[in-house]
Amino acid sequence: MxxxxxxxxxxxxxxxxxxxxxxxxxxxxxxxxxxxxxxxxxxxxxxxxxxxxxxxxxxxxxxxxxxxxxxxxxxxxxxxxxxxxxxxxxxxxxxxxxxxxxxxxxxxxxxxxxxxxxxxxxxxxxSAGSIMTVEFIELYPTMSVKQALDKIRRVGIDSETVYTCYVVEKRKCLGIVTAKDLMIHDPETKIESLMKKEFIYAHTHDDREDIANKLRKYGLIAIPVLDAEGCIVGIVTFDDAIDVLTDETTEDMQKMAAMMANDKPYLSTSVLQHAYNRIGWLLILMLSATITGSIISRYEHAFEVLPILVSFIPMLMDTGGNCGSQSSTLVIRGLAIDEIKFKDIWKVLFKEFRVSLVVGCALALANGLRIFFIYKDLSLAIVVAVSLMATIVIAKIIGCCLPILAKKLKLDPAIMAAPLITTIVDTCSIMVYFSIATIIFKI
Amino acid sequence: MxxxxxxxxxxxxxxxxxxxxxxxxxxxxxxxxxxxxxxxxxxxxxxxxxxxxxxxxxxxxxxxxxxxxxxxxxxxxxxxxxxxxxxxxxxxxxxxxxxxxxxxxxxxxxxxxxxxxxxxxxxxxxSAGSIMTVEFIELYPTMSVKQALDKIRRVGIDSETVYTCYVVEKRKCLGIVTAKDLMIHDPETKIESLMKKEFIYAHTHDDREDIANKLRKYGLIAIPVLDAEGCIVGIVTFDDAIDVLTDETTEDMQKMAAMMANDKPYLSTSVLQHAYNRIGWLLILMLSATITGSIISRYEHAFEVLPILVSFIPMLMDTGGNCGSQSSTLVIRGLAIDEIKFKDIWKVLFKEFRVSLVVGCALALANGLRIFFIYKDLSLAIVVAVSLMATIVIAKIIGCCLPILAKKLKLDPAIMAAPLITTIVDTCSIMVYFSIATIIFKI
CATH class of the missing domain: 1.25.60.10 (MgtE N-terminal domain-like)
Structure with missing residues (x-):
């Protein structure tokens, strides 16, 4: 069709x-x-x-x-x-x-x-409350398997929502029974004897991303949502959880690229809405970048003496930005899927420091040699190589710390991504570069 | 515990x-x-x-x-x-x-x-074959509901894999029956009369990400995997699909931050492995950035006359990079979740062009006015504003086209993300900037 x-x-x-x-x-x-x-x-x-x-x-x-x-x-x-x-x-x-x-x-x-x-x-x-459904199968401990199946037949809601049934007494959730249990046990078996008393649940005010992650972690078809008194008020099914995970990832990516989160599909978002979502951060970052510009102006005398210095600015800025973005992306994603927690900050920091040394040495060596052979100028090669090394270490440290600190401060770690990190690292790297250059060339 | x-x-x-x-x-x-x-x-x-x-x-x-x-x-x-x-x-x-x-x-x-x-x-x-399980419930059209339930009781594999049963004749999959159907129908009903003949399926060699997306799109608990002859060889369940979606998103994010994809958790990846995953792209991008550097050297005479020109380089480069990264992120994500297809390329291009005009005007105006009031130099304000406008339009166009073209060429769109786009846009923006500057200031 x-x-x-x-x-x-x-x-x-x-x-x-x-x-x-x-x-x-x-x-x-x-x-x-x-x-x-x-x-x-x-x-x-x-x-x-x-x-x-x-x-x-x-x-x-x-x-x-x-x-x-x-x-x-x-x-x-x-x-x-x-x-x-x-x-x-x-x-x-x-x-x-x-x-x-x-x-x-x-x-x-x-x-x-x-x-x-x-x-x-x-x-x-x-919240979990906003994505849950109130249609689910409530059973009572004294029911038999046959009575439970009768109830499912009578209520007749859709499949996913009947595959886990909730055993309830005075609205409190006592345990869960899976549809499989009902199918494979004798019709006279009591629900009480079948139900699993240890089960994973969520609260109505929990963040919907946390619920979705719980469902993913434990591979559940559905998760019951309890209110403050422990009474079951709804369930969240796996299909809604997948949608939440997809939406949250899209939002994270948008924030990581300096945009406001927007849950409408790309093509059905209007031009003005697109522009509105993007202008805010661009303005902030553009004005922040002028700080780097003003640092450069302070060193005008340096590149009046040695104009070649200017031509290494893009390489330093881009490499710093890329290094910081690598670290921040890994950490932001690790935080989102619960692989990295706040207590890991020192482990992450130490790891990124060592990685930055290895990466820094490799890149500084490659670039230092290239400059030495092209310009036949050892001092210049050293200035660029050392600045590059310092930039990479700074970028990786800033890139891994800021998202973890943001999480601790209950901010969204996704904001601490490439664009913001790049702007911060730029300022640092330009300062380091010109400081080293003025010292070595005695300008 | x-x-x-x-x-x-x-x-x-x-x-x-x-x-x-x-x-x-x-x-x-x-x-x-x-x-x-x-x-x-x-x-x-x-x-x-x-x-x-x-x-x-x-x-x-x-x-x-x-x-x-x-x-x-x-x-x-x-x-x-x-x-x-x-x-x-x-x-x-x-x-x-x-x-x-x-x-x-x-x-x-x-x-x-x-x-x-x-x-x-x-x-x-x-492939789908690598994530499927061969444990699933096979029923025959002539079976009754009672016989089907007996089979489930006998085979006794885990819950998700019994909630959709597959009706098979001579190994060909004729249709599906849900566990709910089995639970709510009379034990003597024939499977043939219950089964749904229209169902969603996958092939063994399909990409695992495509399968996972299919499961997500249709909200399925499991999807049957058929071989070239249409015989059912396994099923993929929703929990594995969620894992695939999570892994693929993580890989996309890593590639978008100029790293090689790595499916090990961050903390259990060794320092050398981390460094190895990151150095390749950093080297390529660093050397590409020297192109921008050499363009700057060609204009040495310009900033010898007007050193202030250098101080706007970071702002132009950063804004261009951020604008390109916004567009490419939206398009890469849109492609990944099937919201954008190749046939939409003109729609996307036209949309990004209009967005870039709105964003460009806003940013150029803000920056032009700022420069005019600080430096009291109209020509300088115009040079920077026009360059900024051009940079933003170029960045958004390149940022949205490259991922779509990559997809068409069967490359991974995620590679066409911020780092690569930034490097390309940098070169363009610096060229535009100094061309305009030399013309307006008649250097």
């Missing part, structure tokens, strides 16, 4: 064929197709979907397109859509909207769904 | 207590604990684990530590360990070892396990 085929069928008013085609299609693929259709055809095609399929397809579509699509639906259709959607997907969509729009949209939605949605909308956007 | 407690118990020879403590512990946590223990205590503690728990704990431990640990085990123990381990975990561990070591290790392992391991070892390290 491709976009041309659908467009042709819609224009020939062959709605039954379109409906038939959508029946066997994967909702993710359908969502992609709807994203690409023109506005009119999209509305038409969407209304041809079966109710529950429509809700699933809707939850995979792009945000802007969803907003536009909603406007073309009757308030009754909107209500049905939200009732069919999984609550966490509905919340994910509504989260960024002004509250009066949300109220309007939920106007005709049944009381139970509306309450569930409103409850989840109260959690802050980065 | 913490490391001090375990050490104390081991030294007091309270082995039963240690064994008892490990029974309720999560294998991931146990693996972390064993990683931290000293060599002798580690061997002791490991031998106190139950056989199946030991195999699971082993699969979560660090590679170097596992190698050392194996040397302390009897060949009988080693054989039992590999027989208990999931085949994909065993392969994951053995993959990097020389073949004679593998042969030795598998010497006492039973024929079936050895054959399974050897079969998987044949797939290249980046």
């Amino acid at each position: 491709d976009i041309k085929e659908i467009n042709a069928l819609l224009h020939q008013k062959k709605y039954k064929e379109v409906h038939q085609l959508t029946l066997d299609s994967n909702p993710v693929d359908l969502a992609e197709l709807l994203n690409e259709l023109e506005k009119e055809e999209r509305g038409l095609c969407f209304r041809l979907l079966e109710k529950d399929k429509a809700a699933e397809v809707f939850s995979y579509m792009d945000n802007d397109i969803r907003k536009a699509l909603l406007k073309t639906l009757s308030s009754q259709n909107v209500a049905e859509l939200f009732e069919e959607m999984y609550v966490d997907d509905a919340v994910d969509f509504l989260e960024d909207m002004p509250s009066n729009v949300i109220t309007n949209l939920l106007d005709n939605v049944d009381m139970k769904t509306r309450n569930q949605i409103n409850q989840l909308l109260h959690y802050s956007k980065d | 913490d490391i001090k407690e375990i050490n104390a118990l081991l030294h007091q020879k309270k082995y039963k207590e240690v064994h008892q403590l490990t029974l309720d512990s999560n294998p991931v946590d146990l693996a972390e604990l064993l990683n931290e223990l000293e060599k002798e205590e580690r061997g002791l503690c490991f031998r106190l684990l139950e056989k199946d728990k030991a195999a699971e704990v082993f699969s979560y431990m660090d590679n170097d530590i596992r190698k050392a640990l194996l040397k302390t085990l009897s060949s009988q123990n080693v054989a039992e360990l590999f027989e208990e381990m999931y085949v994909d975990d065993a392969v994951d561990f053995l993959e990097d070892m020389p073949s004679n070591v593998i042969t030795n290790l598998l010497d006492n392992v039973d024929m079936k396990t050895r054959n399974q391991i050897n079969q998987l070892l044949h797939y290249s390290k980046d």
Whole structure:
């Protein structure tokens, strides 16, 4: 099924064929197709979907397109859509909207769904509460396996959310039972005797990235979310965790490249939004770079005497920037996936110091020899080589320390990445370079 | 349970207590604990684990530590360990070892396990084949739900791998049945009538990152892997897919910071290995930066007349580098998570061009005014502002095009990141800057 085929069928008013085609299609693929259709055809095609399929397809579509699509639906259709959607997907969509729009949209939605949605909308956007679903299987310790299976049959929510069931007494979570346990045990077995009492859980206000990392670390299908009293209020499933990990990594990369984090896809972000996300840091870094410039002006007399000195500035600055960026990237990533912790700061520092010595020697030697053979000037070769060595050591030390310190200060380590490190290292390396040059050449 | 407690118990020879403590512990946590223990205590503690728990704990431990640990085990123990381990975990561990070591290790392992391991070892390290497990539930179309549940009970592999079952006839995969279907349908229902014939699958030689992305996109618990004839040979589960996504992102980030990709954790990589991973690119980039240096030397007469020109070099270079790095980061990430495709190249180019105009105007204006007010020199302000504008446009265009072109040429887009882009943009910006300066100041 491709976009041309659908467009042709819609224009020939062959709605039954379109409906038939959508029946066997994967909702993710359908969502992609709807994203690409023109506005009119999209509305038409969407209304041809079966109710529950429509809700699933809707939850995979792009945000802007969803907003536009909603406007073309009757308030009754909107209500049905939200009732069919999984609550966490509905919340994910509504989260960024002004509250009066949300109220309007939920106007005709049944009381139970509306309450569930409103409850989840109260959690802050980065918390476990905001990505959890309230649809999960609650069992009681006194139930038998047969009763548990009956309940799953009755409740009938989607697969991932039934594969781990939660044993609850007075709303407190006592343990977990996997679907596999239910499948392989005798129907008369009591849930109490099957349940695992030691289990991994999260709290509603935990950071969503931490939850996702926990799910990844322990390879879980779902993780229960408990409130302050230890009562289970929802679960986070692996598919949402994967999305969180992907989004957080994208945000980290954006911050590491001196941009404000933006969770919209690249192509659907407007030019002005793109510009807005980038200008702030560029301005700050540009003005900081003028510090390096003013240091250079202080040494005008040096390069008036020896203009060749200027031509090594790009090499020193770039190498310093690259070295610092290597160290900071490794540390930022290590912190993000919990491989590096604050207590490792001395280990990291010592390691980076030794690495910088090895790398520094290799690069200083290569460049020193190159300069010596080209310019036949030993002093010049030494000045550049020593400055390079010092730059590399400084760059690696700054590059590895700042992200760890940022983490300790509860700042985002991703900010301490290449652009900022480069600017700091530039200033240091230019100072070192001209100091050494003025001493050795007695300028 | 913490490391001090375990050490104390081991030294007091309270082995039963240690064994008892490990029974309720999560294998991931146990693996972390064993990683931290000293060599002798580690061997002791490991031998106190139950056989199946030991195999699971082993699969979560660090590679170097596992190698050392194996040397302390009897060949009988080693054989039992590999027989208990999931085949994909065993392969994951053995993959990097020389073949004679593998042969030795598998010497006492039973024929079936050895054959399974050897079969998987044949797939290249980046393929779906190398991360799949051969343990999955095969059903036949004529089976009833009851027979299917009996089979799951009999085979008894771990949870994730039983939640999607594969309906097979003459080794060809006809469809899938979820565990939920089995749980909610009447025991006499035929599998044939339950199975979903449209399903997402992968091929053995597909890139492991593509598989992981497919699993993420469709939110699947597992994906079947088919060989060239359409026969099912294994499955990839979501937990392995998450690990692949995490590793691939880490590798991308390393490449984006001009390092060779390295899948070992930061702290357990040796200093020399770290240095080796970093020196190559640093040397290439350092020597490339000398091109910029030699362009500067060509304009020696310009800054002999007007030394102040030199002091704007860092600002121009840094801003160009940052602008290029912003664009390339967004595009590289977009390509990695399939948000941007080759066909979007003109859209991306046009978007970046417009963004560069907005950003360029803002930065040029800010800097032009700053220079005009500080130096009271309109020509200087214009030279710097125009150069800055040109640098930003060039940086954004190069930054967005190179990763997309790299992808088209089957190179890794991550190489076309900040460091390389910066070096290229530096050369361009310095050329533009001095050309404009010599024209306006008639030097």
